[in-house]
Amino acid sequence: MLFSVLALYLLAFLALPVGAMVLRGVTNTEGRFSTDHLTLLLANPVYLESLGNSLVVACGAALLAALAALPIAMLLWRHHVRPSIYIELCGFLPLFVPPFVLALSLQNLLGRGGALGWLLGGDLDPAILGLPSVMLVEALHYFPLVLMTLVMTTSASSQQACEAARLGSSWWRLMTRIFLPLGMPGLAFGMSITFLKAMDDLATPLSLGVTNLLAPQAFFRVSAYGSQDPLSSLIATLMVVISALAWLASIRLVRQHVSWRSGAFAAAAPSRRQTIVGLSCLGGIVMLYATLYAGVALTSIARIWSYTLLPESFTLSHYLTALGDERGSFINTLIYCGFAAVVDVLVGLLMAYAIDRAAPRWKTGLTWAAAGLLSVPGVALAIAYLQFFRVVELPFFNQTIDASWFMLPMAFSVRGLPFAIRACTIALQRLPKSYVDAASLSGGSRLRVATKIVLPMLAFGLFVAFLLCFGVAAVDLSSAMLLVPSETDAPVAYSIYLNMQSTTGRGAGSALAVLSIALVTLSLFVLLALLRPKSKAASSFRKFVFTAS
Amino acid sequence: MADVRIDGVGKKYAGRAVLSDLSLTLNDGECFTLLGPSGCGKTVLMRLIAGFETPDCGVISIGGEPVADAASGQMLPPDKRGLGMVFQDYAVWPHMSVFDNVAYPLKLAGTDAVALRERTLRAVGLVGLSGLEARLPSQLSGGQQQRVALARALVSEPRLLLLDEPLNNLDANLREEMRFEIKALQQKLGITILYVTHDQEIALGISDRLAVMDENGVLRQIGAPEEVYERPVDDFVFRFLGIANFLPVRRDGDSLYIGGSMAAWVGPPPDKPGATLTAGFRPSDVLLARDEGGSDGLPGIIRRASFLGAQVDYLIDIAGTLVRAALPSHECLARNLLFVEGDRCRVELASVQWFEGNIVAGDRA
Numbered sequence: 001m002l003f004s005v006l007a008l009y010l011l012a013f014l015a016l017p018v019g020a021m022v023l024r025g026v027t028n029t030e031g032r033f034s035t036d037h038l039t040l041l042l043a044n045p046v047y048l049e050s051l052g053n054s055l056v057v058a059c060g061a062a063l064l065a066a067l068a069a070l071p072i073a074m075l076l077w078r079h080h081v082r083p084s085i086y087i088e089l090c091g092f093l094p095l096f097v098p099p100f101v102l103a104l105s106l107q108n109l110l111g112r113g114g115a116l117g118w119l120l121g122g123d124l125d126p127a128i129l130g131l132p133s134v135m136l137v138e139a140l141h142y143f144p145l146v147l148m149t150l151v152m153t154t155s156a157s158s159q160q161a162c163e164a165a166r167l168g169s170s171w172w173r174l175m176t177r178i179f180l181p182l183g184m185p186g187l188a189f190g191m192s193i194t195f196l197k198a199m200d201d202l203a204t205p206l207s208l209g210v211t212n213l214l215a216p217q218a219f220f221r222v223s224a225y226g227s228q229d230p231l232s233s234l235i236a237t238l239m240v241v242i243s244a245l246a247w248l249a250s251i252r253l254v255r256q257h258v259s260w261r262s263g264a265f266a267a268a269a270p271s272r273r274q275t276i277v278g279l280s281c282l283g284g285i286v287m288l289y290a291t292l293y294a295g296v297a298l299t300s301i302a303r304i305w306s307y308t309l310l311p312e313s314f315t316l317s318h319y320l321t322a323l324g325d326e327r328g329s330f331i332n333t334l335i336y337c338g339f340a341a342v343v344d345v346l347v348g349l350l351m352a353y354a355i356d357r358a359a360p361r362w363k364t365g366l367t368w369a370a371a372g373l374l375s376v377p378g379v380a381l382a383i384a385y386l387q388f389f390r391v392v393e394l395p396f397f398n399q400t401i402d403a404s405w406f407m408l409p410m411a412f413s414v415r416g417l418p419f420a421i422r423a424c425t426i427a428l429q430r431l432p433k434s435y436v437d438a439a440s441l442s443g444g445s446r447l448r449v450a451t452k453i454v455l456p457m458l459a460f461g462l463f464v465a466f467l468l469c470f471g472v473a474a475v476d477l478s479s480a481m482l483l484v485p486s487e488t489d490a491p492v493a494y495s496i497y498l499n500m501q502s503t504t505g506r507g508a509g510s511a512l513a514v515l516s517i518a519l520v521t522l523s524l525f526v527l528l529a530l531l532r533p534k535s536k537a538a539s540s541f542r543k544f545v546f547t548a549s
Numbered sequence: 550m551a552d553v554r555i556d557g558v559g560k561k562y563a564g565r566a567v568l569s570d571l572s573l574t575l576n577d578g579e580c581f582t583l584l585g586p587s588g589c590g591k592t593v594l595m596r597l598i599a600g601f602e603t604p605d606c607g608v609i610s611i612g613g614e615p616v617a618d619a620a621s622g623q624m625l626p627p628d629k630r631g632l633g634m635v636f637q638d639y640a641v642w643p644h645m646s647v648f649d650n651v652a653y654p655l656k657l658a659g660t661d662a663v664a665l666r667e668r669t670l671r672a673v674g675l676v677g678l679s680g681l682e683a684r685l686p687s688q689l690s691g692g693q694q695q696r697v698a699l700a701r702a703l704v705s706e707p708r709l710l711l712l713d714e715p716l717n718n719l720d721a722n723l724r725e726e727m728r729f730e731i732k733a734l735q736q737k738l739g740i741t742i743l744y745v746t747h748d749q750e751i752a753l754g755i756s757d758r759l760a761v762m763d764e765n766g767v768l769r770q771i772g773a774p775e776e777v778y779e780r781p782v783d784d785f786v787f788r789f790l791g792i793a794n795f796l797p798v799r800r801d802g803d804s805l806y807i808g809g810s811m812a813a814w815v816g817p818p819p820d821k822p823g824a825t826l827t828a829g830f831r832p833s834d835v836l837l838a839r840d841e842g843g844s845d846g847l848p849g850i851i852r853r854a855s856f857l858g859a860q861v862d863y864l865i866d867i868a869g870t871l872v873r874a875a876l877p878s879h880e881c882l883a884r885n886l887l888f889v890e891g892d893r894c895r896v897e898l899a900s901v902q903w904f905e906g907n908i909v910a911g912d913r914a
Contacts, residue, residue: 359563432638432640434636434637434638434640435640435642437599437601437627437634437636437640438634438636438640438642438698438701439642439653440601440626440627440628441599441627441628441632441633441634441654442628442653442654442657442658442705443626443628443629443654443657443658444628444657448657452653453642456642456644457642457643457644
């Protein structure tokens with residue numbers, strides 16, 4: 001019964017809409033297979049250029065982020081420095097903060113009237129530089145993620161293994177023979193996430209005025225020709241195929257099993273040298289990002305700021321506006337993301353259970369397939385929903401689903417599902433079979449065992465899954481921009497975007513962005529504090545920054 | 550009565566037979582150990598008895614009452630079999646206090662509050678955890694968690710207690726202590742215990758009777774610990790119960806020689822017929838003497854000498870076959886038996902198990 005519901009969910013909200021979208025792109029009006037749309041697409045230089053640009057931006061962003069992360073990770077590895085879990089967690093912040101905020105911050109700093117822009121004559125205005133700006137913003141945004149996944153995988157090997165590898169090896173040999181193979185799973189994961197997110201990003205290129213990319217083109221086709229446009233289907237299909245290929249390529253690279261927490265460096269307190277190296281690297285990164293996001297932070301408290309290095313006067317009114325006028329968007333976010341996260345936890349738990357019970361030969365394939373859901377771009381999913389649910393009426397609401405906000409949380413839930421499955425798998429692994437056997441030996445119904453033993457033991461893991469999915473949904477602007485029925489139904493991320501598009505709304509938009517980032521950071525830290533085992537020993541600053549146990 | 554009868558039980562997983570036509574009887578009130586290597590199917594047998602798995606064939610009866618009958622499809626649920634079980638990982642629920650963990654079976658049975666409290670505290674006291682009732686498992690050591698699991702298994706006064714390698718996760722000292730405590734509890738309560746382990750030391754120390762199971766799930770020998778240890782039916786049992794030395798012996802008329810050499814066998818005569826035999830003995834069965842030109846015992850050369858504190862471990866070459874000897878250190882010192890590599894010695898054997906054929910024990914050194 002439960003698995004029928006699971007199958008129905010996957011069919012209704014993933015397989016059928018995406019399948020129908022693909023079919024629409026490759027069939028004619030009579031429903032026969034046709035290459036007419038493809039010919040039309042390939043004949044249009046704008047789409048060909050967009051395809052090329054999307055590939056360049058996505059590949060370039062992944063490569064740039066990797067190139068920036070590699071030397072730092074190598075330096076930390078050679079000095080046996082492992083950042084504490086708190087710092088590592090900051091590397092995952094990019095997953096919960098929309099990248100267009102960085103683009104707008106850079107515009108505030110480097111734009112013609114910005115803090116530095118007026119000094120440089122606007123030469124470095126991201127909006128003027130176009131495509132390279134998009135690539136750079138995506139690379140800068142996802143660089144911490146690539147760095148931390150790389151650091152986590154390389155430092156999973158023991159300190160002795162690292163020292164043994166160093167004996168008599170040149171740094172180049174050490175890097176190519178030991179460090180890169182060790183870090184490949186983390187590097188491939190970080191790069192593939194960067195690629196997929198950059199390919200799917202809609203708000204960043206639009207914020208920077210770049211439209212010749214696949215995601216904006218699909219968006220414009222739907223806006224101009226309606227949701228049934230076959231060319232938008234074809235563009236979205238192309239995005240799915242490219243993303244899936246990128247994901248498969250990353251699977252090829254991640255061949256060895258990796259445990260990110262085992263055999264961590266530095267069992268003893270970090271040495272002075274380790275502290276200096278670690279602090280230099282991490283301090284530099286913190287400084288960089290503090291500078292990059294200064295544009296948004298200063299705008300959020302600036303009364304007047306134009307053609308000066310710093311705002312001429314300060315105010316907190318933008319925060320009051322953000323908290324007052326945008327209260328609706330906060331409520332919308334709570335509803336959409338909360339709904340999506342609940343669906344994710346339920347579906348994720350079922351799927352994790354199914355994978356756990358699957359025959360060993362199926363297990364790996366199913367795990368990768370579940371993670372492969374990451375490769376369904378938000379823009380593509382949104383287009384698929386608009387096409388598929390156009391004629392489906394929402395029970396009791398007397399309107400078609402595509403005119404309601406219902407599609408949005410469902411799209412969010414599909415996008416968050418890979419995270420939910422992973423979190424639920426970990427939760428299930430913490431509930432060995434013997435714990436349930438012990439309960440069933442004492443008697444009682446299955447419901448009683450579920451409520452008294454299983455659920456309390458899973459509760460924390462499910463709460464983590466909920467928060468994770470909530471966070472992922474909260475920044476999913478690619479789906480939201482297409483599926484939000486009206487501005488009053490917008491979630492916070494979309495409200496930030498809308499505010500930032502007008503000169504008068506930039507202050508409130510920036511305040512909203514700062515509040516969102518602060519909220520996400522705080523949530524992550526609270527989550528980690530809950531996750532960490534209780535320790536009697538008081539932790540020093542060094543222990544906070546670098547791992548010591 | 551809690552005697553357990555297992556008649557012709559079989560179980561397959563993914564087409565592979567883990568247990569085939571297995572029959573076994575546990576007597577009422579005895580501590581019976583199932584001893585075998587990892588993956589041999591001993592835990593499967595325990596889970597079949599507990600009712601977590603269904604047998605493909607055969608009948609399992611507890612106290613004369615069939616609890617699983619593959620032919621008729623009759624399966625009594627685990628909670629109706631009157632069992633207690635302690636799992637390898639203890640399975641102590643982390644969100645419940647010690648009291649709640651132990652009281653859980655009584656709560657489900659609808660025991661009234663006064664009796665529940667009294668019986669729970671008694672079970673907690675029985676395993677030596679009085680005063681820790683309010684603690685959560687995370688506030689207990691591994692040994693204490695193991696005791697909680699034991700108390701929970703005992704609180705409903707089961708007729709049969711199943712112990713699935715419950716001492717594996719404890720350190721050596723605690724393991725030994727708990728072994729004695731479990732045995733003392735069993736004698737005090739008089740319940741039947743089925744203990745599953747791959748550790749021969751625990752099996753020999755705790756059991757009234759034990760069964761040795763091979764890697765194919767076949768029971769090789771059933772008997773009292775001293776009987777199985779002293780009179781193993783085959784070399785598998787002999788090897789499994791401790792470090793085993795094997796010397797091939799050739800019979801030529803009335804004479805006995807070691808392996809293919811012309812060195813004469815000197816020691817207890819074989820109790821088995823045949824031209825090719827193997828003498829099996831433990832390192833502790835070896836009696837060493839310095840080679841002073843006499844003809845007592847077998848001639849040997851010390852190939853490795855390791856001082857291990859309480860005893861000295863020697864690897865000795867006897868006519869091309871390597872055997873191990875363990876001598877108490879104080880005896881070596883008192884009798885001038887501290888050898889170095891290359892020394893010649895004479896070897897006598899206090900006890901020998903004879904096996905037919907030539908058994909090659911390549912990994913014994």
